[in-house]
Amino acid sequence: MIQELASNPFFGIVLSVVLYLIGQKLHTRWPIPIFTPLVFAILSIIVILLVMGTPYEVYNEGGRFINIWITPATVALAIKLEKNFEHLRSNLVAIISGISIGVVFHTLLIVLLSLTFQFNEELAATLFPKSVTTAIALGVSESLGGIASLTVAVVVFTGVLGAVAGPSLFKWLNITDPVAQGIAMGSSSHAMGTSKAIEMGDVQGAMSGLSIVLTGIAVVIIAPFGLYIIQLFF
Numbered sequence: 001m002i003q004e005l006a007s008n009p010f011f012g013i014v015l016s017v018v019l020y021l022i023g024q025k026l027h028t029r030w031p032i033p034i035f036t037p038l039v040f041a042i043l044s045i046i047v048i049l050l051v052m053g054t055p056y057e058v059y060n061e062g063g064r065f066i067n068i069w070i071t072p073a074t075v076a077l078a079i080k081l082e083k084n085f086e087h088l089r090s091n092l093v094a095i096i097s098g099i100s101i102g103v104v105f106h107t108l109l110i111v112l113l114s115l116t117f118q119f120n121e122e123l124a125a126t127l128f129p130k131s132v133t134t135a136i137a138l139g140v141s142e143s144l145g146g147i148a149s150l151t152v153a154v155v156v157f158t159g160v161l162g163a164v165a166g167p168s169l170f171k172w173l174n175i176t177d178p179v180a181q182g183i184a185m186g187s188s189s190h191a192m193g194t195s196k197a198i199e200m201g202d203v204q205g206a207m208s209g210l211s212i213v214l215t216g217i218a219v220v221i222i223a224p225f226g227l228y229i230i231q232l233f234f
Helices: 002-007 009-029 037-052 056-067 070-083 085-090 092-116 121-127 134-144 148-173 178-200 202-232
Strands: none
Touching (some): 037 056, 037 148, 085 202, 092 121
């Protein structure tokens, strides 16, 4: 009975939506990181699949249909950007330079870690796009010879971590500017960070949506140079 239920394509969709909504309710009442809707849903789904003995592929028969909304949702972020275009115009230099410096630093950090811990080229290529949205990350990883499935896992982990820890870091570091907050969330934790940025405010959401695109472009350009540096030492 349970296996028949799990094999139904609607199982993955319903399970994901219900657990996310439960996470929302719990986080509203007890605003702690473990009850962040996305974190709660992911962990709960993992536990349920393990207990039921249901393979991920079976769950994903329905769960994968949720993924089709990622692209239109990302495009829809342009609506918020249009409404906050003045913030982009007045901070254009700071936004572009901040994202560019961040991507360069991130790339050099992966290079340093790869050289220190003797990561091979395949693993390094897998890690380079960890801070960009899944669609771009997969393309970068595959073009550089990375492990696509592992890239997805790292991207999800990075997004969840940024969405959960970002607001607390802003308070700790006294970062109050909404443009800076939005750019930081989008450039470090892509769509998941952007969903949190939207909760923080319209400006944060608009800037975070913009930074997803700019960060993706920067990673596509800079990541191959990082891999080239690693190849020089192996």
